[in-house]
Amino acid sequence: MLLGLSKIMDCPGATVPFSTSVDLSDLQYGNSFPVTEPVTAQGQVRNTAGVLVMTGSVRTTIHGVCDRCATEFDREIEFPIDVVLVTELANEENEDEWVFPLEGDSADLDDIVRTVFVLNLDSKLLCKEDCQGLCCRCGKNLNDGPCSCQKELDPRFAALKQLLEK
Numbered sequence: 001m002l003l004g005l006s007k008i009m010d011c012p013g014a015t016v017p018f019s020t021s022v023d024l025s026d027l028q029y030g031n032s033f034p035v036t037e038p039v040t041a042q043g044q045v046r047n048t049a050g051v052l053v054m055t056g057s058v059r060t061t062i063h064g065v066c067d068r069c070a071t072e073f074d075r076e077i078e079f080p081i082d083v084v085l086v087t088e089l090a091n092e093e094n095e096d097e098w099v100f101p102l103e104g105d106s107a108d109l110d111d112i113v114r115t116v117f118v119l120n121l122d123s124k125l126l127c128k129e130d131c132q133g134l135c136c137r138c139g140k141n142l143n144d145g146p147c148s149c150q151k152e153l154d155p156r157f158a159a160l161k162q163l164l165e166k
């Protein structure tokens with residue numbers, strides 16, 4: 001969706017609200033496509049002393065399989081939008097991933113929402129930030145509590161310990 005901005009282009013202080021929904025179900029994450037629900041975005045574009053600043057948020061519920069504990073999960077996520085819209089991208093040295101070019105007098109909301117979403121996603125898909133994962137020995141999901149595995153001593157250390165005890 002294109003958001004027309006011609007009416008605030010030359011009008012410092014003016015704002016245009018926006019609200020949209022973008023389909024990112026083609027977004028691949030590892031071997032999965034976790035963004036099965038539409039990604040909604042809302043906020044406003046404000047002409048701040050001649051600079052078009054877009055603020056708002058994107059949100060959705062992702063349905064994935066945790067990279068660490070292999071459990072299926074649903075997780076609501078929300079990312080802030082805080083980007084600058086420019087008529088021309090500055091030269092590469094000043095390039096900033098949070099600056100987007102305008103399409104004529106309009107902002108390409110689909111492109112902005114997709115980019116903000118992708119750049120904010122963590123590199124791992126986790127059921128929760130502090131997922132404990134699985135015990136590498138018994139395979140128990142450590143989010144459900146500690147497992148009964150004892151930390152066995154390395155046999156070399158055990159031998160050394162015996163020597164020291166003598």
Ligand SMILES: [Zn+2]
Nearest residue numbers: 066069127131
């Ligand atoms: Zn997990």
Ligand SMILES: [Zn+2]
Nearest residue numbers: 135138147149
């Ligand atoms: Zn264990």
